[in-house]
Amino acid sequence: MAATHSTRMLILGSGPAGLSAAIYGARAGMAPIVVQGIQPGGQLTTTTDVENYPGFREVIQGPWLMEEMQAQAEHVGARMMWDSIVEVELSQRPFRLIGDSGTIYTGDVLVIATGAQAKWLGLPSEEHMKGKGVSACATCDGFFYRGKKVAVIGGGNTAVEEALYLTNHSHDVTLIHRRDSLRAEKILQERLFAHPNIKILWNTEVDTFVAGGEPEGLVGIDVRNTVTGEVSRVDVEGGFVAIGHSPATELFKGHVELDSDGYITVEPGTTRTSVPGVYACGDVMDKVYRQAITAAGTGCMAALDAEKFLAEADFEATNAAVAAE
Ligand SMILES: Cc1cc2nc3c(=O)[nH]c(=O)nc-3n(C[C@H](O)[C@H](O)[C@H](O)COP(=O)(O)OP(=O)(O)OC[C@H]3O[C@@H](n4cnc5c(N)ncnc54)[C@H](O)[C@@H]3O)c2cc1C
Known part of the structure; x- marks a missing residue:
């Protein structure tokens, strides 16, 4: 028979959002x-230098940061499971989820922190140069290229x-786009076209x-x-x-509300999803x-939102039991 693990709070994902919720x-x-x-540890395990996570004067390594977060979560009592969820049942509480291993997990509340993955072009040279000059995050890595020539590939808002x-x-800065017009919002395009330090290769x-x-x-x-088919170098x-x-x-299609881009929608200012008792945090909702x-910040919010939900549910259950006596 399949093993079953039951908990008050079940968390999917072990990136900064899931581990912060766990702490x-x-x-x-x-x-x-x-x-x-x-991907235990999430996206940061795929990078090297991290210079913008508060609390560290020196540049730290992404995998190291995630090991520390996991150790902290385990130290305060969270349990880690080497498994991946393949099926969810969220129509009643406790929620019931099934892992790739066949293990069943039940949780009085569920925190979804399954993250997002950047889309890549799929070129062998891109794979080879990831982290050595090729990145999918200007906010994360732009600082490492100060004073240098850079290019952005794409034509949408991002x-x-x-x-x-x-x-x-x-x-x-060179923007490389495969079409002759951009999909980005008009206002962004206007700012782009007006910028003296950006040129566009259509x-x-x-x-x-x-x-x-x-x-x-x-x-x-x-490029x-x-x-014309002509190849040149930037x-x-x-x-x-x-x-x-x-x-x-x-996994969550048809179970919780998603927006048109597939992100989980939450009530503004909270991590509450369309299903009471289910919370979403990190890149999966941002x-x-x-x-x-x-991601860590919204992970904290999810745990606090979930704790409040359980306290209220417990209070109502106690009142109902007293009234029935
Ligand atoms: C190369 C790179 C460099 C970056 N550098 C920086 C940086 O310098 N500074 C910075 O602040 N940010 C950086 N980021 C962004 C940062 O990593 C993400 O914003 C952050 O990791 C999001 O955290 P998360 O917990 O929401 O999701 P993720 O880190 O994406 O974690 C998702 C987790 O969900 C799990 N999961 C997915 N599906 C399932 C499932 N079915 N069942 C169970 N678990 C599941 C995965 O295994 C993973 O553990 C970088 C990202 C990349 C890719």
Whole structure:
């Protein structure tokens, strides 16, 4: 028979959001279980230098930060499970979820912190140069390219915002877009076109991210004109792929309300989803900020929202029992 683990607070995801919820949940006596998913520690385990997480004067390493967060969560009483949820039943409490291992998890409340993944172009050179000049997050990595030439790939809101953001660090930003017009909002386009330090390569797609130097870094991007087929090189040291993100919400379709981009919707100013007792935090509900610190912040909010919900539910249950006596 399949093993069953039951808890007051079940958390899906072990990135900054899930682990912060676990720390707060454990300290509130909810003995949380964290189902870690296929990427224990989340997105930060795929990067090296992190310079913007508060509390550290020196540059820290993403995987190290996540190990510390997990150790802290375990220290205060959270339990980690090496499993990934494949099925959810949220129509009644306790919520019942099934792991890839066949294990059943039940929780009086559920915190969804399954994150989001950046979309990539899918080029072998891109894979090779990730973290060595190719990034999907200007807010995270733009600072490392101050005074250097950089390029942004994409044509939507994210790409335009990233290009504008990068002008804080670089006087030479190139936007590479495969069409002859942008999908971004008009107001953003106007700011982009007016910026003296941004140039746009229309009808252009990336052919190869070019590696060079010692230690190896990005020395340029070979681009192809989609109309003429001509290949040329853009001399940049940073390439930011900004073609969108995919929130990990496939599992929740039809169970909790999602917005048109697939992100979990929450009541403004809270982490409450459309299902009472189910909370969402981190990148799975945030398509604007997408930072470790904001994920951790909303993870804290989710645990506090969940704790309040359980306290109220317990109070009502006690009152009902007294009335029935
Ligand atoms: C290369 C890179 C560099 C970055 N650098 C920085 C930086 O310098 N500073 C910064 O603030 N931010 C940075 N970020 C962004 C930051 O990593 C994210 O904003 C943050 O990790 C989001 O946290 P999260 O907990 O919401 O989700 P994630 O970190 O995405 O974690 C999601 C978790 O959910 C789990 N999961 C998914 N599906 C399931 C399932 N079905 N069942 C169980 N678990 C599941 C995964 O295994 C994972 O543990 C970077 C991101 C990347 C990709």
